[in-house]
Amino acid sequence: xxxxxxxxxxxxxxxxxxxxxxxxxxxxxxxxxxxxxxxxxxxxxxxxxxxxxxxxxxxxxxxxxxxxxxxxxxxxxxxxxxxxxxxxxxxxxxxxxxxxxxxxxxxxxxxxxxxxxxxxxxxxxxxxxxxxxxxxxxxxxxxxxxxxxxxxxxxxxxxxxxxxxxxxxxxxxxxxxxxxxxxxxxxxxxxxxxxxxxxxxxxxxxxxxxxxxxxxxxxxxxxxxxxxxxxxxxxxxxxxxxxxxxxxxxxxxxxxxxxxxxxxxxxxxxxxxxxxxxxxxxxxxxxxxxxxxxxxxxxxxxxxxxxxxxxxxxxxxxxxxxxxxxxxxxxxxxxxxxxxx
Numbered sequence: 001x002x003x004x005x006x007x008x009x010x011x012x013x014x015x016x017x018x019x020x021x022x023x024x025x026x027x028x029x030x031x032x033x034x035x036x037x038x039x040x041x042x043x044x045x046x047x048x049x050x051x052x053x054x055x056x057x058x059x060x061x062x063x064x065x066x067x068x069x070x071x072x073x074x075x076x077x078x079x080x081x082x083x084x085x086x087x088x089x090x091x092x093x094x095x096x097x098x099x100x101x102x103x104x105x106x107x108x109x110x111x112x113x114x115x116x117x118x119x120x121x122x123x124x125x126x127x128x129x130x131x132x133x134x135x136x137x138x139x140x141x142x143x144x145x146x147x148x149x150x151x152x153x154x155x156x157x158x159x160x161x162x163x164x165x166x167x168x169x170x171x172x173x174x175x176x177x178x179x180x181x182x183x184x185x186x187x188x189x190x191x192x193x194x195x196x197x198x199x200x201x202x203x204x205x206x207x208x209x210x211x212x213x214x215x216x217x218x219x220x221x222x223x224x225x226x227x228x229x230x231x232x233x234x235x236x237x238x239x240x241x242x243x244x245x246x247x248x249x250x251x252x253x254x255x256x257x258x259x260x261x262x263x264x265x266x267x268x269x270x271x272x273x274x275x276x277x278x279x280x281x282x283x284x285x286x287x288x289x290x291x292x293x294x295x296x297x298x299x300x301x302x303x304x305x306x307x308x309x310x311x312x313x314x315x316x317x318x319x320x321x322x323x324x325x326x327x328x329x330x331x332x333x334x335x336x337x338x339x340x341x
Contacts, residue, residue, distance in 0.1 A: 060143035062183030070167030082112030084146035094142035214238035234297035239337030254337035256322035
């Protein structure tokens with residue numbers, strides 16, 4: 001019995017010293033103060049973060065991220081590349097990507113900044129099955145290369161960020177993160193594997209990513225999305241898209257349909273007298289003058305202000321759109337809103 005007690009103490013101490021690794025795929029939260037670049041970046045980006053909260057460090061990560069419902073990964077960024085170094089101008093982190101290293105890097109004269117060198121397993125590699133950018137599945141593989149304790153990767157940080165493109169009009173998807181056992185998953189610096197805690201979190205609930213606004217925020221919509229946020233998110237700007245906050249579509253608003261209705265029981269014009277009345281009522285007003293009457297923003301057909309100083313929301317360019325589409329039916333308007341520009 002006396003021999004067993006010390007043994008139990010040693011085992012308990014050993015259990016407490018074991019490394020605990022958590023990997024998180026977390027959707028960034030859009031910021032109302034986001035600028036041109038960051039508005040798009042935060043809207044459709046997944047952060048892949050890690051934390052090692054015990055003494056040992058991770059040597060290599062092999063992680064899969066999957067999405068569904070027609071979503072796909074469009075890009076990757078904010079990853080370290082090359083050797084982990086704390087020297088001037090250097091950065092500590094995980095910058096060795098085995099598959100891409102093999103295909104892209106010349107070990108004698110490595111060009112770590114090569115645009116083809118990034119931490120996604122090549123589509124033709126084992127178990128990759130054609131996955132990668134442009135698909136719903138990516139395999140992330142990242143390792144560290146360093147000399148000296150000062151150059152060790154940090155115990156926690158961001159491995160990379162993944163850009164996501166949603167389908168249209170679907171606005172949510174299921175998100176899954178798992179270890180890739182073909183590549184040994186998570187390997188500690190002593191060579192042992194470890195089973196990490198995996199967390200997938202979107203804005204709605206665990207495992208589900210939901211893009212929160214009805215106005216699209218990816219690719220070519222970036223400038224308009226930023227305006228949408230700036231002017232208190234008028235639902236009518238969302239056009240064909242809807243959300244919980246904006247459940248009613250207004251598919252021709254950007255064509256001059258300020259009231260989101262057709263006129264004439266037989267003709268069913270989308271742009272007619274009631275739209276002109278709304279434009280006249282809101283003519284020459286700034287956003288701050290229109291906040292109390294959010295419907296005034298529906299007469300801002302181009303989703304831009306006019307005048308570098310005055311910054312009118314409803315003015316001559318909006319009138320030009322209304323005039324160009326006057327008396328037209330939906331089939332004559334050349335598609336639904338919002339316009340991609």
